[in-house]
Amino acid sequence: MTLRLDWLTEHMHHSDTFAAWIHRQFHYEYAQQPLADWQREFSEGQRNDDWKCLIALDHDHDLLLGGAALARADLAHRPDLGPWLACVFVTPQARGTGLAQRLIEGICAKARDNGVSRIYLHTQDRSDYYAQRGWSALERFQAWGKEQWLMSREL
Template identity: 65%
Template sequence: MSRIDWLENHMTHCDTMSAWVHAQFRYEFEDQPLADWQREFTAGQTNGKWRCLIAMDQDRLLGGAALARDDLAERHDLGPWLACVYVTPEARGQGFAEQLIEGICTHAKSIGITKLYLHTHDRRDYYAKRGWIVEEQFEAWDKEQWLMTRLL
């Protein structure tokens, strides 16, 4: 039986989730060793910087998504962000990413956030189908990126 819950309630999965994010988005972490990111991500579960919602089957971690205070170093003027969206390859295609994204959006709205941001280099169409709007195109990490927003 799968379920969605906050990572802060399952901190034994924190190192795994942060390692997956670090590997998936390695181009963003070129200057940050995994151990440093794991400490930052773990602290982010309580200090509000990287609040992560996770999907699990029993106690097996399937993926997660975060509500991040700041996810684009060059754009500190923007935020908060949907960030760190990752689902394991074997769990893809089952709707977990959408559940996680909607969970983050619902939570953000419940605490008074009216607009979320994200950036992506390869999932623009996926997010556009789910109500996200392209605000601008830019280059970062030697990749074409799209800055997208969603009103809540």
């Protein structure tokens, strides 16, 4: 397997698939947004940089293995913050390989290249994972009927 990270804009035939994975994985966030509407928003977000997505491919087979996005906005009640690490997802067969970390670092590098000094994320159940990788917890909050963590990382 030849693993390759690249921007989704270069592989738009994978956009709807990745958007569907995110819609399903984070179903509580998208409960009010039909899948087709999210797929359209996500696809447009590749062009207007609202959801700039870095994907992982098994390049030999053009197989999508995961991705992560640099989002302009990702938390409605905190429009003052951004940009965001969002939409982190790795397929079950590629988990445990360090791929998520590579995707996260790729997004952080892109943000840094864009002149960003701090990036944010929110997570329901992965705060320990992110804390071990240099992210700081800023606050706990309620959203989508669940406890969430707001975290940031200096770049």
